Amino acid sequence: MLVSAIRDTVIALAKASPAKVPALVNVLESYKGSIYRRIGLHLLRLFSETARSEIDERLRDKKQFDERTGCVKDQYANFVAVDDLKLNGKLTLGENTADNGGLRIAYMAMLSTFAGKEPAARDGLSAEQRFFLGWANVWCQNRNDAYQRMLVTIDPHSPGKYRVNGTVSNMPEFREAYHCPATAPMVSQNACRVW
Numbered sequence: 001m002l003v004s005a006i007r008d009t010v011i012a013l014a015k016a017s018p019a020k021v022p023a024l025v026n027v028l029e030s031y032k033g034s035i036y037r038r039i040g041l042h043l044l045r046l047f048s049e050t051a052r053s054e055i056d057e058r059l060r061d062k063k064q065f066d067e068r069t070g071c072v073k074d075q076y077a078n079f080v081a082v083d084d085l086k087l088n089g090k091l092t093l094g095e096n097t098a099d100n101g102g103l104r105i106a107y108m109a110m111l112s113t114f115a116g117k118e119p120a121a122r123d124g125l126s127a128e129q130r131f132f133l134g135w136a137n138v139w140c141q142n143r144n145d146a147y148q149r150m151l152v153t154i155d156p157h158s159p160g161k162y163r164v165n166g167t168v169s170n171m172p173e174f175r176e177a178y179h180c181p182a183t184a185p186m187v188s189q190n191a192c193r194v195w
Contacts (some may be wrong), residue, residue: 101195
């Protein structure tokens with residue numbers, strides 16, 4: 001419903017300023033991954049927070065949930081933030097789980113907008129590649145080592161590099177979009193999936 005509202009707003013803008021349509025489409029294509037992922041992230045965060053108490057009532061579901069989130073926690077705990085300082089997978093677990101699930105939802109939403117018709121490649125990139133590239137652009141950061149060391153101990157968000165690389169390494173859709181071999185660094189050998 002929210003994606004439809006965004007689409008309706010874009011159509012209204014296009015009707016109001018037809019000359020700006022090509023530029024508008026280009027901008028939206030570039031940021032589609034970010035927009036969809038953000039919507040999915042917040043939906044999953046809300047679901048995760050409310051569902052956790054319900055999951056606690058069902059031991060089997062809780063065990064599966066804990067195993068899956070444990071995979072994410074362990075994966076991110078192995079990422080090096082600065083020098084030999086690794087991320088705190090437990091501290092960043094909620095955001096990492098939301099990023100991973102949100103990007104999956106975003107990708108599915110994007111595919112549903114195609115209605116069976118693959119958009120033409122633009123600038124040598126497929127729609128799928130532009131999706132991942134657009135989302136990754138949101139997390140471009142330039143932090144000095146001292147600031148990064150401080151953040152890794154208190155910030156529940158992983159550094160942008162791992163919000164991107166950690167998430168896409170868990171998605172076979174990324175591997176397929178960029179034709180990565182199974183042994184590529186951007187392909188997790190133990191891909192995590194909670195949702």
